[in-house]
Amino acid sequence: MTTEQVIWTMVSSLFSGLIGVGISTYYYRRHEAKKVKLETFRSLMANRFNLHSEGFTKAINEISIVFNDSQPVCKALSNYHASLGSNKADDTFIKLFKSIAKDLNLSMEEFNDSFFFRPFNAVTKVSENKGRCLEIFKTLMATRAATVSPEHVKALNMITIEFPESDYPEIINQWKVYFDHLHNYPETSVELQPVWSEKSSELLGNLLKAMGDSLGYSFDIVDIRKGIYAPKAHEVIELEQKLFRQGIVQLLYGERTLKTEVVSAPKAVEEVNT
Template sequence: MEKISIADWLIILATLLSPVIAVQVTRYLDERNEIRGRKLSIFKTLMATRAYTISWAHVEALNRIDLEFVKSQKKEKAVVEAWKEYHDLLNNDKLSPEQWATKRIELLVELLHKMAIVLDYDFDKTHIKNSSYAPRIHSDTEAQQEAIRKGVIDVLAGNRPLPMVVTNLNNQDG
């Protein structure tokens, strides 16, 4: 019987282990891509809705930051810290509306810029701040809907009367 050499054992071992290693590598790469995909989803949603910061999609994406970006990685820690600062501002009612609005834009741009760095997008802060499109009619419609909601609430709460005018009252003698 011929003696099996070390090279033969290595070939046998590689043959047996290569499918296991391939599966593990594939699983690792799939998981890494899935994690990146979730981060990309948050970033893309925030970029797409940066002119509509009260939209449900925007708010949901903001709330997902803590779930997907981790402090243990240096670049991602910057995202988490920027989100914390932005979140603190969103809950701050001590600033004037003008100061708050200016600071909100500044901090959102900073957050998006930090996310762009993590996700390898080449967006500078000026591009992030100035390149979104929001038709004027959207803000007009939003303001009108808010006025309607407030008006209806005031009427239903009894704080405002509902004006009524009677017209075409048929006077039938009969």
């Protein structure tokens, strides 16, 4: 083999090696880019039941980078962004999904447009709702000895939101009775106030019993009403605060006077008197 042939063989081997490396690198990068695209699309599909979720927000903000080499996807993303808040948002939303699927060579012909707006999230919604219902119930149980506390009042006001009447008719019925009673406090009748308080305790117990039964707890009504730990100090503090507020209000409205007593006369007054 001549020197020329040796050189030609070496150049050919080197050149073919470089071509091989280039082709391998190209396909590797293309494969990795598609993996990233698939991951973004997977996250979009998985989180489309909640467009405000962290997962969906993160994925849709990745599109402009991940699909930067796809003009149809970038255009669909731009159209969707421009249509947010308008009646065209749903159409542009679907077109965005379809353009991404087309870029990834994924067939979506078997699915109609409603598929993108009706994800399989029924179990998730029920689970989330039950979790919130349990939190309300636990808060009411924990604060049933402090019915005027902000936590207790907030939980009461959340009942009609998280416990739909169609699913929890008994709870809503007990809530309506209790709610009506709370709005009929006998302010002008001191004699009826203890009776009202006792009735309040009874109706709250009935409400908590209905909530416990619906959520899978088997509490006895006596346990609900009597099984409460309330430190005496808390009761004293609450009573003192109530009396203090009432006294201040009566003083401001002129219904009560502020008692004063002179313990000793000032020295100047004593000298004048002498």
